[in-house]
Amino acid sequence: MRRSNWAIPYFIFLLLFVLLPLVMVAIYAFQDNSGAFTFDQFVKFANEPESINTFTYSLEIAMITTVLCLLLGYPAAWILSNKELNKSSVAIILFILPMWINMLIRTLATVALFDFARLPLGEGALIFGMVYNFLPFMIYPIYNTMQKMDHSYVEAAQDLGATPLQVFRKVTLPLSMPGVGSGVLMVFMPTISTFAISELLTMNKVKLFGTTIQENINNGLWNYGSCLALIMLVIIGVSQMFVSQDDLDSDEKGGLI
Amino acid sequence: MSDCIIRVKDLTKSFGDKVVLKNINLEVKKGEFVTILGPSGCGKTTLLRLIAGFHVADEGVIEMNGQDLTGMPPHKRALNTVFQRYALFPHLDVFNNVAFGLKLKNVPKEEIEKRVRKVLKMVCMTDYEDRDVNSLSGGQQQRIAIARALINQPEVLLLDEPLAALDLKMRKDMQIELKEMHQKLGITFIYVTHDQEEALTLSDTIVVMNEGVIQQIGSPIDIYNEPQNSFVADFIGESNILNATMIKDHRVSFINKEFDCVDEGFGENVPVDVVVRPEDIHIQDDKSKAVFFGKVTSCIFKGVHYEMLVTTNEGFELLVQDYRYYPVDSEIGMSIRPEDIQVMKKERICNTFEGTMVSANEVEMLDGARFTCNDTGLSAGTKVKVEVDFDKIDMLDDKDAGATSAQVTAILYKGDHYHLTISTYEGDKLYVDTQDVWDKNDIVGVAIKPEDLRVIKAE
Incomplete structure (x- = not known):
């Protein structure tokens, strides 16, 4: 058997479960109930303030989550990758450990925790839950980049007269940007489309875009749901292009993407 | 005193249990080209990194212009380093790499540009300012690394095997350029290499190191013509090293x-x-x-x-x-x-070990290995000194067959036999004369016949 034939099962898999659904989403988005070609779904979206509000609110929550993850995750990754501060690999495993557990279970546990502490569920709980769930996805790529970074760059900067702060600003930070890019992408993309976390942690009070799509599809509005999904895909696609462009330019790879 | 720019006094450094530098004393004169030469693992790079400030010494002092550098972080030291693998910043272009040190000091923009252009001209890299450093060849990166270090006008330039990654032809050309640069600039160069030819070509003074100890300091001619011990003689150039007897003056x-x-x-x-x-x-x-x-x-x-x-x-x-x-x-x-x-x-004429009697005819030495000896009449627990001639130690193919095992760490051919240094796992050294051919890093069993152990009661 030729080696290229080995790829056939994967190719069929990609065709059936990735490409076909995407094409169907795209086709449904441009059809009305009877199957005729139309832009009606997009017109409906543009004229429905509720959908647009949910959409901008979702973007807002995703951005807040991403920024919080970055603010918490970057110092954590820096400490973890610093051989003087962290001599064992136990700490990094502890940070990654939550990823071993299903996200729904973690979220249900968060709900129980808020109940136990008598804290109200709602927007605050939602952001907490999102950050808690996605923080490892931010820490790991940054940690990875920093750990692979040649220490002689830091030494060279010190040698040329840079104070510890200048070393960080002029060398460590720019060289860790590929990891930051990957981390931002890994957090931003899934948070935009989350619906389970928001349902559970806000008792369905706060609606995210993912929830809207899910509701529409559940209620049999396949065409409108597909239209919303397509809009979200385009946004994610654009943000990915924006970040990975920087990645491609740099030789210091090491992010997850 | 006044023309001594770097003075190293009684410097000792270990990493964990391993002592990498033992009692180093060194003086470097202003404007001198000093080469620290030795095989890999001899501590030469560690010494350079101590001077640069990347390591902290366990004991001893490094002085620069009479000022103690202990505790001074690298960014405050008036010396610059050219790193072995260049360590050019990959996110900056050539201009910004070279200008890095000046920008930190907030030097005015026009002056930065002038000085960058001047130093790039010196290393023959004019017109490369906007290039990405990753697109440069090894030799070009090397030049940029030198330019980046020199632009700060350091009093001392430290070079850590800067030419090791270049091919032979390139290395020869760069050697000549470095030498010219040194003469033109008049600053002090401290250069680390394992290449004896490079050391002989470039240096005013060579410091030969082995196993964390300075073996000899001298001009290239002194080191070549009058090596102080067989290590230096063997390491520098080709040589015949032979056992001899001094009959009289x-x-x-x-x-x-x-x-x-x-x-x-x-x-x-x-x-x-x-x-x-x-x-x-x-x-x-x-x-x-x-x-x-x-x-x-x-x-x-x-x-x-x-x-x-x-x-x-x-x-x-x-x-x-x-x-x-x-x-x-x-x-x-x-x-x-x-x-x-x-x-x-001769550094030694026989092996000398410290040991303890286990019984009248058994001695324990070399970290727990037991050797049978002739009846000494000494009681168990007596501290003894044991002497063994070089040619009386048997090396066995089977590392478990002898009383202990050891690894061949150095080989010296002496005309009609090999003089080997073998080290036990704990780091004790044995010296063996043998006709057999062994390779470096071979692990061998060590056996000594009872009659060849000369057991002397310790004082």
Whole structure:
């Protein structure tokens, strides 16, 4: 058997479960109930303030989550990758450990925790839950980049007269940007489309875009749901292009993407 | 005092249990080109990194211009380093790499541009300012690394094997350029390398190091012509290192012949080592002028000269270089001039170990290994000193067959036998004379016959 034939099962898999659904989403988005070609779904979206509000609110929550993850995750990754501060690999495993557990279970546990502490569920709980769930996805790529970074760059900067702060600003930070890019992408993309976390942690009070799509599809509005999904895909696609462009330019790879 | 820019005093450094630098003392004069030379793992890079401030010494002091540098972080030291793998910042272009040090000091923009252009011109890299550093070749990166270090106008430039990653031709060219740069700038260079030829070519002063200890400090000519011990003689250039006996002042015997020499003060009938460089063994076509005779066993053309292995009639193998060609199997007569014989004190004439008696005829030494010896009449627990001659240690193929095992760490050919240094796992060293051929890093079993252990009760 030729080696290229080995790829056939994967190719069929990609065709059936990735490409076909995407094409169907795209086709449904441009059809009305009877199957005729139309832009009606997009017109409906543009004229429905509720959908647009949910959409901008979702973007807002995703951005807040991403920024919080970055603010918490970057110092954590820096400490973890610093051989003087962290001599064992136990700490990094502890940070990654939550990823071993299903996200729904973690979220249900968060709900129980808020109940136990008598804290109200709602927007605050939602952001907490999102950050808690996605923080490892931010820490790991940054940690990875920093750990692979040649220490002689830091030494060279010190040698040329840079104070510890200048070393960080002029060398460590720019060289860790590929990891930051990957981390931002890994957090931003899934948070935009989350619906389970928001349902559970806000008792369905706060609606995210993912929830809207899910509701529409559940209620049999396949065409409108597909239209919303397509809009979200385009946004994610654009943000990915924006970040990975920087990645491609740099030789210091090491992010997850 | 005033012309001494770097002074290293009693410097000791260890990483964990491993001592990498032992009691280093060194003075570097202003404007000098000093090379720290030694095999890999001898501590030369550690010494350089201590001077740069990347490591902290366990003991001892480094002074620069009379000022103690202890505790001063690298960014405050008025010296710059050229790193082994260049360490050019990959996110900056050539201009910004070179300008890095000046930008930190908030030097005005016009001056930065002027100085960058000047230093790039010096390393012949004009017009490369906007290039991405990753697109440069190894040699070009090297030049940028030097430019980046020099732009800060350091008093001392530290270079850590800067040419190791370049190919031979490039390395030779860069050597000449470095030497010219040093002469033009007049600043002090401290250069680390394992390449003895590079050291001889570039340096004003060479510091030869081995196993964390300075073996010899001297000019290239001194180091080559008058090595102080067999390590230096073997490490620098080709050499014949032979066991010899100093009969009296100006008279030495080796390869079963007696020679006049210029050394004195060793005493009478004292065992010594002699070094004779291969180019100093003269082939005498007039047999009446020859002192000893032998047969050529191999002859290799080396460009300028022929390199021959000669077995003397007394059975010693010597390396000889001559411009003339003598085919294999030709009988030749040879002589050595008195001033070309370098006599060196032997570091030791037998192995000496500290041990403890386990019973009257068993001694424990070398971290728990037990050796049977002749009945000493000493009671168990007595501290003893044990002497063993070099040729009385048996090396066994099976590492578990002997009383202990050890790894071959150094090999020295001495004309008719090999002188090996073997180290036990705990780092104790044994010195062995053997006819057998072993390779470096072979692990061997060590056995000693009972009658060959000379057990002396410790004082």
